[in-house]
Amino acid sequence: MRFVSVLATASFAASAVAHYTLPTLVVDGKASGEWVNVRRTNNYNSQQPVQDVTSPDMTCYTSVTKATATTAEVAAGSSVSIKANGPMGHTGIVNVYMADAGGNATTYDGSGQKWFKVYDIPPVTDGGKSISFPGADIDTITFTIPKSLPSGEYLIRAEHVALHAASKFGGAQFYLSCAQVKVTGGGSGSPSPLVSIPGVYTGNEPGLKINIYSPIPANYTMPGPAVWSG
Numbered sequence: 001m002r003f004v005s006v007l008a009t010a011s012f013a014a015s016a017v018a019h020y021t022l023p024t025l026v027v028d029g030k031a032s033g034e035w036v037n038v039r040r041t042n043n044y045n046s047q048q049p050v051q052d053v054t055s056p057d058m059t060c061y062t063s064v065t066k067a068t069a070t071t072a073e074v075a076a077g078s079s080v081s082i083k084a085n086g087p088m089g090h091t092g093i094v095n096v097y098m099a100d101a102g103g104n105a106t107t108y109d110g111s112g113q114k115w116f117k118v119y120d121i122p123p124v125t126d127g128g129k130s131i132s133f134p135g136a137d138i139d140t141i142t143f144t145i146p147k148s149l150p151s152g153e154y155l156i157r158a159e160h161v162a163l164h165a166a167s168k169f170g171g172a173q174f175y176l177s178c179a180q181v182k183v184t185g186g187g188s189g190s191p192s193p194l195v196s197i198p199g200v201y202t203g204n205e206p207g208l209k210i211n212i213y214s215p216i217p218a219n220y221t222m223p224g225p226a227v228w229s230g
Contacts, residue, residue: 022082022084027078041062041177050174059197059198075185079142080142084138094141096158097115100153105153110157116194118145118229123135125219128216135160146229147186147187150188157178158176
């Protein structure tokens, strides 16, 4: 029994090490520090993912912490990053969404059909011979704030979706967080398509319910809307 207990403990420890959070916003190459411009998520200690795509935690994962953050100023057209607290070791994909906060990123809870995708990192396939995941083992997600995005306050929501156990419904693991930003020098673009989170996924999408090992997928369809680049 002791031997089994030791194995179970070791297995749990290995699983915990493989998990991660996304606590840091980087603007103009300068990191703000953990949970400064990013809302502290429920899993800041456990590092456990969200797996129920219908859960309110799919928005910003703050149902327990009720956290808000300091709003950072970023220029439209500039490069920003969301940095994890270590390598995002699970095999998976990346999506980054933004939502108009209606003038106040601190009080906006992320509800409503306001989210639009600004960036993603899909896997690379070659017709079934192989599949690779450029979004795996990275610790920083770097993307551009669309130049034509209207000035104002927004939430940025980044998610790393681990697919190693996604062969069954609910197996995809979402590691996510929301940063608060004020976009300056923007344009007159109209972000689209707009989606709600939760609501953007059902869990049955071919990119979320998928066996990435056998047979090797011949192609891959990214879940969620198309990227709006402005």
